Amino acid sequence: MDLSCFKAYDLRGRVPDQLNPALAERIGRAYVEITGAKRVIVGYDIRLSSPDIAEALSSGLMAAGADVFDIGLCGTEMVYFATSHYGMDGGIMVTASHNPKDHNGMKMVGPESRPISSDNGLNDIRNRVPEPFADAPEQGRYEPLEVMSAYIDHLLGYVDATALKPMTLVVNAGNGGAGLVIDELEQHLPFEFVKVHHEPDGHFPNGVPNPILPENRSATADAVIAQGAAMGIAWDGDYDRCFFFDENGRFIEGYYIVGLLADQFLRKTGGGKVIHDPRLTWNTLDLVAAAGGQAIESKTGHAFIKQRMRDEDAAYGGEMSAHHYFRDFAYCDSGMIPWLLVAERLCQSGQTLSSLIDARIDAYPASGEINRTIADPPKVIAAIEAKYGVGANKVSHVDGVSIEFDDWRFNLRMSNTEPVVRLNVESRADIPLMEAKTEELLAEMERLNG
Structure with missing residues (x-):
């Protein structure tokens, strides 16, 4: 049995040779046996293979005795949100994020949306998959669960609605799942959204959604300039990362966004701890100290950052790779909370995004990775x-x-x-x-x- 789809933090592989419905069904059974989960959230991304893999995964979970709460087509952070918000035993997101379109995968969490990676259960699940399974005495049940409205309410709780003013924002979902959330948020916000590559489409007609690749940035940058927008935002396929463009269409390195978000968050909380990665640090240290916070360095990688945030009860954590983590979001990463906070800052300060960022780039110029x-x-x-x-x-x-x-x-x-x-x-x-x-x-x- 080919188990090469099991990686250090999650599962990723080509469909159907490295991941397919038959293997997904066994993964569901193994997940329940290893974790003991009784109530599990299942969601899936826009990839063409995702519904079938999610359905097979759910069958395996139920055969092993777990109840499945199906939240349907969503982003990774909605699985994190639903797992913690509804007090579930675990959650599994079927996604391969920004991998090629013939790939798929899974991201797994336990109670409180704690990550399951190779050092705390993922290898055990992998090792259990090839062994024989027996059905549980009592099958789990299946229940669709509507999460979007609670999730939208939660997102809106991060910003002061009275501070928001009309402005034009370019949003590029890359034909991933982010557009569905923007359509919901739009009804509650005074912003005008210019939508680029907006419709979810697993054929990825405009290329795989990965804005970290320079060749994938021009569609957002050009639209910002053409529309005279205040900023541009682009997401990867499962929208757990977001990327920013200033009003001139310039792509902003994730490092400077970490400092901006740390500053914005500490202004709200009146101090607290911020977790950051060690790759680039001086700008973050400077801004956190000025805002009365405490900066704490952690090894790079979501499992390390999330654990350190729990240990320190940190309000915010950021990596220059465009992952941003929030205490009130079960210490998980979100691609939606960051842009809301940056938009709020533009409204409150009356400054342009370039003016907020330029001073930081001048103070601490960086090579980028x-x-x-x-x-x-x-x-x-x-x-x-x-x-x-x-x-x-x-x-x-x-x-x-x-x-x-x-x-x-x-x-x-x-x-x-x-x-x-x-x-x-x-x-x-x-x-x-x-x-x-x-x-x-x-x-x-x-x-x-x-």
Whole structure:
């Protein structure tokens, strides 16, 4: 049995050879046996294979004795919301996010929407799948569950409706699921939405929804300029990540959005803790301190960030990869809450998005994440640390290695999922220095790689 769809954090694979309804049915049975869940939320994304896989998954869950609450076509965050909001034992989202259109997968959570990954149950589920199963003495029941209205109410609770003013926003769902939510929110907000690639379509007529790829950004950027919009927002397929464009159509690096959201959230809460990843940090540290908060560094990756947020009871957590996490959202990531907060900030401040961001880019220019394929990543990272660690102000190993000097710093880490090394460099208000150090490090990596 091919179980290669089981990854570190979730399941992803090609349909039908790596994931199909027959395997999904067995995964449902194994999930119940390993977790003991009795009431499980099931939702699915816009992929053409998703309804069949979700139906088979539900059959397996019920055969093993669990009640299935089917929330239908949705985004990943709606499974997180429904699982915690309705006090369920777990939830499973059928999605492959931004993978190619012939792929599918699953994201699993337990009670309170705590992530299930390879170190807390996912490997056990994988190992149970090939073994024989017996039906539970009593079959679980099936119940459709309408979640959208409660979810929309929850989203609107993050912003002060009286502060919102009319403005034009470009929204690009990438033919994923985000458009369905925008249509619901539209009835409650004073904004005019210019909708690009809006209709859910699993054929992905405009390419796979992944705005992190530069070639996928022009549709949003061009519409912002053409419509004179205040900003543009684009999502990936299951809309747990959102990406921003300023009023000039410029794509904004996720790092600067983390700082903006941390600042906006701490203004509301009057302080509190913010979790961030170690790749780029100075801008976030600066803004969090100025807003009376406490910044805490965590290893990159949603399972690590969510656990650290629970441990610290943090109000907000952000990764430069465009994942944003909220305490009142079961410590989970949402692609809808961030843009609502940014829109609220534009209305309250009367500033443009570029003016809010430009000052931060000037203060802490960054390289953005640069990936290089390296034959022996641990060897190269160790050699870089040996060379640059001498005379550094600080060397940290929260995730890979982070090395800081007075006026510049960098993080170098291995990917969790592929044979690449990821580099991020930033400086204090010195673009030429940041660029020179980036070139220098890349040349050194190249030399070490032979």
